[in-house]
Amino acid sequence: MDNIYEPQIVKITKIEEQSPTVKVFRLEKIGGKFKKGEEGLVFRPGQFVLVGQIGYGESPLGPLSSPYENKYIEIAVRKTGTVTNYLHSLKEGDEVTLRGPYGNGFPLDFMEGKDIVCATGGCGIPPISALVEYIIKNKEKFGRVYVLYGARTPEELLMKEKMEDWKKDGIKIILTIDKPDKNWKGQVGFVTDLVKEIDIDEANAVATMCGPGPMMGALEKVLRPLGISDRRIFVSMERKMQCGVGKCQHCTTGKKYVCLDGPVFNYDEIENNWD
Ligand SMILES: Cc1cc2nc3c(=O)[nH]c(=O)nc-3n(C[C@H](O)[C@H](O)[C@H](O)COP(=O)(O)OP(=O)(O)OC[C@H]3O[C@@H](n4cnc5c(N)ncnc54)[C@H](O)[C@@H]3O)c2cc1C
Ligand code: FES
Structure with a gap:
């Protein structure tokens, strides 16, 4: 997906209320399509992106749309705190930052x-x-x-x-x-x-x-x-994250970084390390 370290500005082109606390957002790249990687995928299922806004922060979110789709990616956001409440306040046509994809994804x-x-x-x-x-x-x-x-x-x-x-x-x-x-x-x-x-x-x-x-x-x-x-x-695994790229140590579980080594782990790697 282009330069994964650089936040890009994307436009919200569709918002669907899925439940009292969850909305699905469709995000489109302004003036183009998302870049596909070697496997022909925009992201690998199980990877995450960081979505947010300057001044509010960013949240790790797992895209739900087809990884083959490069016109848009869709994310489901549950309202829990600062960034997710901010995202819920937005309307179609508004813009947010997006970077990634990060992490390993499913094997x-x-x-x-x-x-x-x-x-x-x-x-x-x-x-x-x-x-x-x-x-x-x-x-x-x-x-x-x-x-x-x-x-x-x-x-x-x-x-x-x-x-x-x-x-x-x-x-x-x-x-x-x-x-x-x-x-x-x-x-x-x-x-x-x-x-x-x-x-x-x-x-x-x-x-x-x-x-x-x-x-x-x-x-x-x-x-x-x-x-x-x-x-x-x-x-x-879900962990609090900041950098998303193994620098800040916010996301550790045991000796692993969820952002770099995960978020997908083999069960025997992390047993008893859920919280
Ligand atoms: C790899 C990954 C994929 C995720 N995918 C999704 C998704 O598809 N949809 C979705 O709604 N949420 C997802 N989450 C959780 C989401 O990132 C957090 O709910 C969100 O970052 C909270 O940010 P906030 O600023 O709104 O909350 P804050 O104000 O920071 O905190 C509010 C509450 O949420 C908890 N929290 C904060 N960050 C996280 C976190 N990263 N994981 C779990 N709890 C957290 C805090 O401990 C606190 O109790 C994912 C998390 C990870 C790590
Ligand atoms: S989020 Fe910074 S090290 Fe993982």
Whole structure:
């Protein structure tokens, strides 16, 4: 994506309210397209970009749009503090800064030829969305693909329309809600209760987990019973970040830097280091 160290000014061309606290922003490069890397991708699913504004700061966010799309990238932003509240105050046509992509992303080559289980909750869905878009474009290289996604309430489930499209492309989606309303007809309970729904070749499967720290510990209870070895479980970690490029030490987990060595780690590299 051009010079990854230099913030570029991008325009917000579309904003969609996905839930009471999450908006999806479409960002377009002014006067051109985003540059693709060697793999033909604008970013690797699981990488992050830093989006913000001079005077407010920047937030690491995982793009959710197809990594093949170079006219725009889309991010989902949950309102939590200074930068994300600022982003939520913006309108279509406003401009923000963007730099990146940073980090490693999911090990796409290693995942080829395998069944894939993506377990996530709440606002952990964006990197999974980019991964699923990648898989759909390269369908013949992957086995069965499951997305297990949980949210507290039906209104907090993100990207419902996108998931309907994924289903048409053969992705198996299993949703669960913690606190259903009267219209909810799907599963009730935690993501951890979904394991019984999955039919994979566990000896040849890869799992990915994305979400807030406490949820990751719980997700482990989904993946372990499936028999997928730790070596084939990949976790995307969220940490406070500043520089994004290994200089400020804000993002350490154990001896690793989430911005440089991650954000995607092998499960056995970071076990018990969620928070
Ligand atoms: C690799 C990566 C990908 C991410 N992808 C997304 C995404 O797609 N969508 C999304 O909404 N959020 C994502 N996050 C989390 C997002 O970066 C933070 O919520 C955001 O930076 C908070 O900034 P703020 O200035 O609004 O909050 P602050 O005012 O700095 O803090 C508000 C609260 O958020 C916590 N917080 C601050 N920074 C982070 C952080 N980096 N990770 C987790 N908690 C944090 C603080 O501890 C505090 O409790 C991602 C984080 C990482 C590291
Ligand atoms: S964010 Fe600065 S070292 Fe990782």
